[in-house]
Amino acid sequence: MAINSPEGTRDLLPDEAKFWAHFRDTAFGIFARYGYQPIETPLFEQTDLFVRGIGQATDVVSKEMFTAISGENLRRWVEEGKAPKAKSRLSLRPEGTAGVVRAVVQHDLVPQGAAPAKLMYAGPMFRAERPQKGRQRQFNQVGVECLGAEEPTIDAEAIIMLMRFYEKVGIPRDSMRLLLNSMGCEQCRPAYRELVRAYMDELCDTCMTRAEVNPLRAFDCKNPQCAAIMADAPKITDHLCDECREHYDAVKVLLDGAGVVYEEDYKLVRGLDYYTRTVFEVQVDNGMGAQNAIGGGGRYDKLAEEVGGRPTPGLGFALGFERCVLALEAAGVEFPRAQKCDLFVACVDDSVRARAFALVQECRDAGFTTEMDHQKRSLKSQFKLADKLDAAFVVVMGPDELAAGQVKARNMQTHEEHLVDL
Ligand code: AMP
Numbered sequence: 001m002a003i004n005s006p007e008g009t010r011d012l013l014p015d016e017a018k019f020w021a022h023f024r025d026t027a028f029g030i031f032a033r034y035g036y037q038p039i040e041t042p043l044f045e046q047t048d049l050f051v052r053g054i055g056q057a058t059d060v061v062s063k064e065m066f067t068a069i070s071g072e073n074l075r076r077w078v079e080e081g082k083a084p085k086a087k088s089r090l091s092l093r094p095e096g097t098a099g100v101v102r103a104v105v106q107h108d109l110v111p112q113g114a115a116p117a118k119l120m121y122a123g124p125m126f127r128a129e130r131p132q133k134g135r136q137r138q139f140n141q142v143g144v145e146c147l148g149a150e151e152p153t154i155d156a157e158a159i160i161m162l163m164r165f166y167e168k169v170g171i172p173r174d175s176m177r178l179l180l181n182s183m184g185c186e187q188c189r190p191a192y193r194e195l196v197r198a199y200m201d202e203l204c205d206t207c208m209t210r211a212e213v214n215p216l217r218a219f220d221c222k223n224p225q226c227a228a229i230m231a232d233a234p235k236i237t238d239h240l241c242d243e244c245r246e247h248y249d250a251v252k253v254l255l256d257g258a259g260v261v262y263e264e265d266y267k268l269v270r271g272l273d274y275y276t277r278t279v280f281e282v283q284v285d286n287g288m289g290a291q292n293a294i295g296g297g298g299r300y301d302k303l304a305e306e307v308g309g310r311p312t313p314g315l316g317f318a319l320g321f322e323r324c325v326l327a328l329e330a331a332g333v334e335f336p337r338a339q340k341c342d343l344f345v346a347c348v349d350d351s352v353r354a355r356a357f358a359l360v361q362e363c364r365d366a367g368f369t370t371e372m373d374h375q376k377r378s379l380k381s382q383f384k385l386a387d388k389l390d391a392a393f394v395v396v397m398g399p400d401e402l403a404a405g406q407v408k409a410r411n412m413q414t415h416e417e418h419l420v421d422l
Helices: 015-034 048-053 072-079 097-107 154-167 191-201 205-213 214-218 223-228 241-258 321-330 348-364 379-388 399-403
Strands: 044-046 089-090 117-127 136-146 176-182 276-283 295-297 314-320 343-348 369-372 393-397 405-413 417-421
Touching: 015 117, 015 136, 015 154, 015 321, 044 048, 048 089, 048 097, 089 405, 097 117, 097 136, 117 393, 136 154, 136 321, 154 176, 154 241, 154 276, 154 295, 154 314, 154 321, 154 405, 176 241, 191 214, 205 214, 214 223, 241 276, 276 314, 276 321, 295 321, 314 321, 343 348, 343 379, 348 369, 348 393, 379 393, 393 399, 399 405
Parallel strands: 343 369, 343 393
Antiparallel strands: 044 089, 117 136, 136 314, 176 276, 276 295, 295 314, 393 405, 405 417
């Protein structure tokens, strides 16, 4: 039996792979204008990084991580009962932030008094979620992280930049909703969490269990009864400390000034533990099913300390490529066409094949996208192939013309033919 791709993964076939490259390049082009520079971190990290950074109680860490182990360590574990040491306990990255913050701390990219480190990345993330439309086990994200500045201008410019990107890549502005909230900080959030915990009653079992570790997750619950009860729960924005309130207000003023429309949503808590202050998410309702968030992020002023660095405020976001593709399809946006073939070199018979092969190389070296037949097709079916490749010109090489140092060139649009010198 043939082996298919693992559940929850998708091949990006050539057209989509080309679109992914275009998507990433467009994002990086825009983000670079805001001072962001590329960074690449490993696809796997020590499991402890995610446990400490993202939080043991989050779904991402407690249920969804793919753990990686070398064959030798697995054998020792199974056969000799020797569990791997912490540094050999590895997990595929479920998101990009923890790894980038780890790299910033490890390489001291924000020394005291330095300008913020503005970093961007693109690549696959892995979460063992139940696959459904818009939810995969391996998916691609583009993201940014800015470390070393807590000013609200950083929050506002990241949000502006994100919206500019969506518009540039073709997602209609009126199909998107930008949600904004503040999660407070270690000064004001603990008291607020207690208020919510005390308020929680008659919620589903999952919410009541979560109440122990993170009562705020109840705002995320899809159960209609929980949603109705949580609609009257205390709102974080009524319980922010003065600094958090000022910070949040300043972000909103900057967004208003830039003409960026947002909705304040006190229910937006996001699934990861590291967020402080600003959080945001972009949602698209049409054509998306239940997974309608195409991107989101927020501030994480305590994360660098969690992973062993000095206090370094941070902010970042990530956006999902595959969900953006769904949003573009729903909006009827055409994908860029496959690359055109400039030239197809056709052979009248086998005797000219070697010379045709050499010509194809010369044309490619000169910068033209050039193709020839590799299956000994008849001249007629070589023309069919050239049509399929959307070739602009077909050069027909025959023994007689070749003897005179010439080939026949046909313009495939006008069908004009000329004999040209090789
Ligand atoms: P998160 O880190 O969960 O906020 O994810 C950021 C973005 O990545 C989301 O808004 C989605 O667009 C995308 N994303 C997250 N999880 C998945 C998944 N399992 N499959 C596809 N895209 C995802």
